[in-house]
Amino acid sequence: MKAAQNISWLLCLFITVISAQTYRPLLKTAxxxxxxxxxxxxxxxxxxKGDAASYFELAKFYWIQNSYSMRNQAFECAYDAVAKDxxxxxxxxxxxxxxxxxxxxxxxxxxxxxxxxxxxxxxALLYLAEYSAREFFEWDxxxxxxxATLAPLQEWADEDFYEAVKYYEKALKIDSSNYDxxxxxxxxxxxxxxxxxxxxxxxxxxxxxxxxxxxxxALGLVYYHTVNFQKSYESYSKALSDMSKYEYDDYTYHSVxxxxxxxxxxxxxxxxxxxxxxxxxYWNEKDPLRMTKYNERLLEHYSRxxxxxxxxxxPIRNLVGWKTDRGVIVVRYGEPLYRMxxxxxxxxxxxxxxxxxLISAIPAKxxxxxxxxxxxxxxxxxxxxxxxxxxxxxxxxxxxxxxxxTLYFPKFNGPAFELxxxxxxxxxxxxxxxxxxxxxxxxLTDSVSLPKSFAEGYDVSFSxxxxxxxxxxxxxxxxxxxxxxxxxLINTCVIKTKPTAGNATFEIxxxxxxxxxxxxxxxxxxxxxxxxxxxxxxVLSKEIKIDEQVPGGFWRNEYSILPNVSNTFxxxxxxxxxYEIYNLGITSSNESNFEQTVTIKPKEEEGFFDxxxxxxxxxxxxxxxxxxxxxxxxxxxxQMYLQLDMNNYPPDTYILTVSIKDKNTNKxxxxxxxxxxx
Numbered sequence: 001m002k003a004a005q006n007i008s009w010l011l012c013l014f015i016t017v018i019s020a021q022t023y024r025p026l027l028k029t030a031x032x033x034x035x036x037x038x039x040x041x042x043x044x045x046x047x048x049k050g051d052a053a054s055y056f057e058l059a060k061f062y063w064i065q066n067s068y069s070m071r072n073q074a075f076e077c078a079y080d081a082v083a084k085d086x087x088x089x090x091x092x093x094x095x096x097x098x099x100x101x102x103x104x105x106x107x108x109x110x111x112x113x114x115x116x117x118x119x120x121x122x123x124a125l126l127y128l129a130e131y132s133a134r135e136f137f138e139w140d141x142x143x144x145x146x147x148a149t150l151a152p153l154q155e156w157a158d159e160d161f162y163e164a165v166k167y168y169e170k171a172l173k174i175d176s177s178n179y180d181x182x183x184x185x186x187x188x189x190x191x192x193x194x195x196x197x198x199x200x201x202x203x204x205x206x207x208x209x210x211x212x213x214x215x216x217x218a219l220g221l222v223y224y225h226t227v228n229f230q231k232s233y234e235s236y237s238k239a240l241s242d243m244s245k246y247e248y249d250d251y252t253y254h255s256v257x258x259x260x261x262x263x264x265x266x267x268x269x270x271x272x273x274x275x276x277x278x279x280x281x282y283w284n285e286k287d288p289l290r291m292t293k294y295n296e297r298l299l300e301h302y303s304r305x306x307x308x309x310x311x312x313x314x315p316i317r318n319l320v321g322w323k324t325d326r327g328v329i330v331v332r333y334g335e336p337l338y339r340m341x342x343x344x345x346x347x348x349x350x351x352x353x354x355x356x357x358l359i360s361a362i363p364a365k366x367x368x369x370x371x372x373x374x375x376x377x378x379x380x381x382x383x384x385x386x387x388x389x390x391x392x393x394x395x396x397x398x399x400x401x402x403x404x405x406t407l408y409f410p411k412f413n414g415p416a417f418e419l420x421x422x423x424x425x426x427x428x429x430x431x432x433x434x435x436x437x438x439x440x441x442x443x444l445t446d447s448v449s450l451p452k453s454f455a456e457g458y459d460v461s462f463s464x465x466x467x468x469x470x471x472x473x474x475x476x477x478x479x480x481x482x483x484x485x486x487x488x489l490i491n492t493c494v495i496k497t498k499p500t501a502g503n504a505t506f507e508i509x510x511x512x513x514x515x516x517x518x519x520x521x522x523x524x525x526x527x528x529x530x531x532x533x534x535x536x537x538x539v540l541s542k543e544i545k546i547d548e549q550v551p552g553g554f555w556r557n558e559y560s561i562l563p564n565v566s567n568t569f570x571x572x573x574x575x576x577x578x579y580e581i582y583n584l585g586i587t588s589s590n591e592s593n594f595e596q597t598v599t600i601k602p603k604e605e606e607g608f609f610d611x612x613x614x615x616x617x618x619x620x621x622x623x624x625x626x627x628x629x630x631x632x633x634x635x636x637x638x639q640m641y642l643q644l645d646m647n648n649y650p651p652d653t654y655i656l657t658v659s660i661k662d663k664n665t666n667k668x669x670x671x672x673x674x675x676x677x678x
Contacts, residue, residue, distance in 0.1 A: 046077075052085035059094065075102060082110075089114055089121065096127070104131070122171050126181060129167035133188050136160035140192075142341040145363070153343065164188060172201075179210050186218055191311060195222035213242035217306055224303040229413055233294035236302045253279065255305050255322050255331055259406040284469040288410035289518050291461050291507045297408055304331045314386050325389045326378055329369070329397075333407045336369035366390070372407060374400065414514030417448040421506060421519065422565040426536040426556065427528035427582055427637075433496045434525045437554045438462050438506055439563045442489040448515065454482040454489060456511040462493040464523060465503040473497045483551070490552035490562065499527035533667040534582045538658060540567050540675055541576040544641050556580070556639060570678040571647050577656070578641040579671070585664030586636050595661040596640065599626045603653040603674065649677050 042061055045054040059077035062070045078095040085091060096110035108131050114124040139157040143150035168185045175181065182205050186198040202219045205211045211219075216239035223232035240248060253272075256279050257264065263282075269275050286297040308327030309320050321327040330336075344363040364379035367387055376397060378387035389397060410416070421440035428435050440460075444451050457480040464472045475493045482489060493506075504523035509516055528534060543550050543562040553562035561578050569575045577598070584592035601624035631638075644656075654677060659670040 050084075052081045052088060052091060055081035055084065056091050056094070059098075063098065071098075071101070074098060086113075087117055089117055092117075093123065107131075119170075120174050122175055122178060122181065125167045125171035125174075126184065129164045129171065129188075130184065132160045132164035132167065136164060137191060139343075140341075141339055142343050144343050145345055147345065150342070161192065176204065177208055177210070179205060182210075183215060183218065186222070187310060190218065190222050190225070193225075195225040198222040199226070211238075213239050216242070218310075221303055221306045221310070224299060227411070227413055229292070229294060229296060229299055232299055232303070236299065250320065250322070251302060251305050256282070256301065258328070259332055262402060262405055281468065285503075286408070288520070289412060289507055289509070289516060290463065290505050291459060291509050296410060296412065300334075300408060300411065301331070304334060307335055312387075316384055317386060324387070326367075326387055329371070329376060332401065332405065333371050334409075336371055338370040340368050342366040342368065372409070410518070412514065412516040412518075414510065414516060415448050416516050416518075417442075417446065419443070419449070419508070419517050420565045422563060422567075423523075424537040424539050424563065425526045426580055427526075427534075428496055431528045431582070433498055434528065436464075436495050436497060436525065437563075438493040439552070439554070439565050440491060440493075440506070440508070441565045442517075444484055444487045444489055451482070451484065453510055453513050453515055457482060458508050458510045460491070460493060460509075461505065461507045462495060463505050464495070464497060464500065465505070466500070467502050469503060472500060472502065485551065492552060492554045492563075494554060497525060499525045499529065501525065528582060531583055533584065533660065533662055533665070533669045535658065535660065535669055535671045536580040536582070538656070538671055538673040539563050539578040540569075540656070540673060541578055541641075542573060544576045544578055559639060559641065561641075566676075567674060568676040568678060569646070575644045575646060575675075576641060577644060577658075578639075579658060581638045581640060581660055582636070584636045584638065585662050585667070587664060590634055591632055592634070592636060592638065593632050593663040594638075595628060595630055595663065597626055597628045597657075597659040597661075598642070598644070599624055599657040599659070600644075600646070600649075600654050601625070601657075603655055646677050651678050652676075 038061065042054070042058040046058055055077045059074045059081060062074035062077060075098050078091070078098050081091045082088070082095045092110050092114050096107045096114070099107035099110060108128065111124040111127045111131075114121050115128075136157050139153050139160065142153040142157065144153055168181075168188065171178070171181050172185065182201040186201040189195065189197040189201075198218065199222055202211075202215055202222065205215050206219075216235045220232050220236035220239060223229070223235055240251060243251070253276060257275060260279065260282060264275055264278065267278065269278055283295055283298050287295040289296055305322045308322040308324070308330045312321035312324045312326045312330075313319065314321075314324055322331050343365060364381040365383060365387075367378045367380075369376050369378075374396075376393050377390040379390045380387045419440050419442045421438060424437045424439070426435045426437070442449050442454070444454075457478060460475075460477050460479060462475040464474075466472055473495050475495045477493070479491060501524040502522075504521060506519045507517065526534075526536075539561055540563065541553075541561050542564045543553070545560045547558050548560060549555075550560040550562040553560050555561075556578070559578065561576075564573070564575075581594070584594055586592050646654075654675050655672050656675055657670055657672040659668065661668045
């Protein structure tokens with residue numbers, strides 16, 4: 001016993017002092033020996049027993065070696081295992097999985113065999129559904145190029161579509177709460193432009209508390225495609241909060257940086273923080289409806305990225321969808337309005353070289369897109385789904401990217417409608433602020449602005465912002481009185497603000513159908529804090545009353561004024577002019593003394609008819625009409641209004657000019673406005 005212990009101690013000592021150089025080859029040899037021993041044992045089992053289980057174990061062993069020759073032997077052994085035990089579902093799943101690399105048709109047949117054994121096998125149903133779905137997306141909207149003509153392939157694509165639906169629905173009847181199943185069904189319908197069919201499956205996962213980032217991303221996209229922007233916004237917000245930093249940056253930074261590259265370079269932005277600050281400004285500037293809690297332009301961007309990632313990812317190149325050629329076009333310009341695919345002739349096009357040798361040329365698969373204002377073609381030369389811009393398109397698309405880096409047409413929950421509106425500025429009482437009036441006129445005979453669409457009232461907003469879109473002042477109102485005058489809905493917004501310049505928004509959101517009118521632009525207030533002779537804006541009006549409210553208009557002291565924002569008049573509509581004069585010189589008795597000249601002349605003078613000139617006794621060289629009046633009035637500031645009679649004027653566009661000459665100070669000021677006489 002003692003001798004045995006000594007031998008054991010000496011053996012341990014011997015192993016301990018073996019150098020690293022000696023040990024590594026021994027370890028490698030041990031691994032080889034282990035592989036050989038394992039392989040030998042499995043082969044022996046096959047020879048001795050010859051049963052399905054032995055073939056199955058050997059097939060698995062071959063497969064995990066991950067070499068070409070071993071994979072072939074795995075395929076053969078798996079086939080033998082299935083042949084020896086045809087009812088064994090595990091063997092068939094393994095064999096079908098191997099067949100996906102060798103023969104997709106054989107894999108499909110194996111999944112069908114599994115369902116013959118057990119019709120409740122959800123993995124087999126899913127495999128078959130996805131197989132048909134892939135075939136559908138490969139051939140949907142496709143045509144075979146036959147040389148002289150294009151043969152449609154949609155009939156076969158539709159068969160694949162209904163086959164996929166059949167297997168998905170069978171699986172859902174068995175387990176409607178299965179996460180993978182619900183998500184895959186939802187994405188299948190979304191990719192097939194049937195987002196409404198997606199929603200119920202995704203919402204089911206939310207109710208079951210199984211929703212994750214991918215589910216909320218899908219919900220954001222399908223809600224967007226079904227014009228439910230509030231829910232789309234909420235879903236994208238949840239998805240973004242659960243993303244990894246890398247994916248989050250893809251949606252919020254890298255994909256935006258791509259479309260803004262030219263502007264970023266122009267502004268000399270270098271650091272990530274500078275670029276992110278500009279991106280934030282960009283989204284603020286492009287928000288088409290600031291009345292909502294979400295930014296419609298930003299929702300469109302998220303949806304473009306999500307759509308591209310869903311449809312155009314290229315795992316073989318390790319590319320997410322928005323980084324592919326097709327994805328870049330979507331992120332820049334939106335989803336294609338129309339798409340068709342051209343599949344080459346079977347067997348390709350053969351030609352003969354100068355030496356008489358037969359040359360086989362297989363054309364690329366093509367995908368043609370129509371987008372707003374242009375079309376683009378993609379080609380897949382490798383037949384693996386890696387579509388690139390066609391060579392003929394590269395120069396055009398690069399030029400377009402430079403000239404028009406992105407394109408967006410605002411989308412709202414309801415219909416967009418147009419209205420006429422005009423802004424008028426006056427000095428406040430102490431002149432430290434500006435009284436700003438915005439009058440709007442909705443034509444209720446327009447098909448998208450019929451009276452019934454305003455029946456439940458509407459929200460209106462008129463806001464001023466600084467250059468960075470920080471809100472300075474805002475007018476908000478909910479209008480319930482939608483009474484009309486001559487098929488027109490007229491109303492006025494009023495704000496008082498300090499003299500400023502920046503951005504302005506005017507928006508209306510109808511309650512009944514979520515219809516939207518939205519106008520954004522630059523704005524500059526007048527500065528009446530000066531001693532110089534000044535005029536307010538000229539208001540061409542439909543009606544002016546003293547001490548009596550004109551519905552839809554605004555008050556200036558005792559005057560109630562209803563502007564005609566279109567500046568279009570006729571003999572059936574009276575023409576009033578209202579404006580204010582500020583800082584007239586006054587005498588010691590507090591009296592102003594000034595001359596008012598109102599001039600009307602055609603915008604295009606050659607259109608002014610001789611008959612009118614003769615009516616007023618003017619010469620051909622005097623192609624304008626002027627009315628001059630003298631005034632001596634108390635106070636330095638005056639409110640002026642008069643009614644103009646243009647019944648003898650021919651239909652035309654005219655320039656109306658008001659000129660004031662202050663006789664006490666000899667100062668002059670003038671202002672003009674354009675009007676149309678019908």
